Amino acid sequence: MSSARELFIEQMGLFSQTEGAPRIAGQILGYLIVEGAPRTLTQMTQALKISKGSASTNARLLEQRGLVHRVSALGQRQDGFAAVDEPGLHTLSIMAERFRASADAIETIAVDFPDDEAAARGRVENLARFHRESAQFLDEWRARLCGRRKPAHNIYKEE
Amino acid sequence: MSSARELFIEQMGLFSQTEGAPRIAGQILGYLIVEGAPRTLTQMTQALKISKGSASTNARLLEQRGLVHRVSALGQRQDGFAAVDEPGLHTLSIMAERFRASADAIETIAVDFPDDEAAARGRVENLARFHRESAQFLDEWRARLCGRRKPAHNIYKEE
DNA sequence: CGGTACGTTCAATACAGACTGAACGAATTG
DNA sequence: CAATTCGTTCAGTCTGTATTGAACGTACCG
The missing domain is CATH 1.10.10.10 (Winged helix-like DNA-binding domain superfamily/Winged helix DNA-binding domain)
Known part of the structure; x- marks a missing residue:
């Protein structure tokens, strides 16, 4: 055990x-x-x-x-x-960064779709938009959590 | 190429x-x-x-x-x-579910920390709380995205 | 009924990447 | 200056798992 x-x-x-x-x-x-x-x-x-x-x-x-x-x-x-004090906050940063990188990569590819695949390009662009907005939302929420944290209450006392 | x-x-x-x-x-x-x-x-x-x-x-x-x-x-x-129409929405569900499962697992472990490790237990509980709130946030945001989606604009026409 | 086309399953393989252990350079110590 | 004690790096090994290919059960078809 x-x-x-x-x-x-x-x-x-x-x-x-x-x-x-x-x-x-x-x-x-x-x-x-x-x-x-x-x-x-x-x-x-x-x-x-x-x-x-x-x-x-x-x-x-x-x-x-x-x-x-x-x-x-x-x-x-x-x-x-x-x-670090709040590992979760950095986890959010990492997730946001991943979403942002995905959005960039997908967008770059989307512009190269030929015109006879316009419908497909639309779907790809839609996916890219979702990834970009996800990154933004994660950042915003992290900022909110950051502000909510009580400044005086430091969990790591000993050090 | x-x-x-x-x-x-x-x-x-x-x-x-x-x-x-x-x-x-x-x-x-x-x-x-x-x-x-x-x-x-x-x-x-x-x-x-x-x-x-x-x-x-x-x-x-x-x-x-x-x-x-x-x-x-x-x-x-x-x-x-x-x-599916919006693969991203289900991606959010999956992420939320992962966070929720993590929160459950961590909380279950946290209660077993002995009293002479109360400080450590506090840090673990703090991490669990973050995971639970993350799950909730993702769910809320998914619901918001869901509502924003234009009902008439169906991307997948052909089928 | 054979014969065909389909989806699933599973043992065998291939492969990616985590992990190790030794080697190395740098900094410190006596 | 030798001897430790670090942290890093890297070639080699090992383990998990993705992927394959064949076998199987089923449903349809002529």
Whole structure:
């Protein structure tokens, strides 16, 4: 039987997997959320039973996606990684960015449809419009959530 | 050099892949969108150069996800598959459902956190709340898009 | 009834990509 | 300056899964 923290970390790994990202990336994020304070790559390798290479690669992937930030610890040789305050907000950014990229790609293709396929072009343009509007809505909602967050209530106290 | 329709179909395959679904599923959806009218499995195998098994499996996957519907053609032995009017709306449903499932799973785990990890439990509950609200938001927005759709303007005329 | 065309299923294969472990450079330490 | 201790990178392996091709059951047809 596993502890709640282990279950949570494993669950986060599964989520990550279903979204096309590596399982370990989700596990690292879950680990950092539970810990609530910066942790080193070495700590990840021990807690998650993964290789140093995987820890480095996936931690950097999370950093690049804005879900994790690296703290250059004072007087510390090792890098510290910590989950950002609201990982969900960055998840929304990522989704919005994906929609926007899709919209761009589809629109670019749509203009090349010949005139005798005007109906098809219309359907493709319709799909592109949906993707673009989706991106915009996600951004707007993220902004709304951002504003709603109580500024004084910082969840990550320890650090 | 490829035609616009081929580029679009390939692009849809790539999108599908990045979202964890089979590439062929996206290609079929793209093909049906471009065609704008029901197509048979045999037509898919020829147009997309795929096996009959793949066509059957992936078409059924799309049907199950609500992105494609099967038309039992009159006096026709073969099944016809056609993309739904607004594939995007069903994409939103799928995303909302995923968020809801995540919220459920995370909440279930959260309650099992021991009291000496109350801070961690709070962070996990916070994540669950975000997922639940995301699901709700997506549903609301889908409903709004649904209402905005012009009823008379049916894109798929031929059939 | 054979014969054909269809959709589904499943074992076998192919393939993409996650993961590892070792090698490397850089920075620190004694 | 040797010896650690980092983080990164990369070739190689391994695992999951997409895809195939053939076999099967069914319905229609002549």
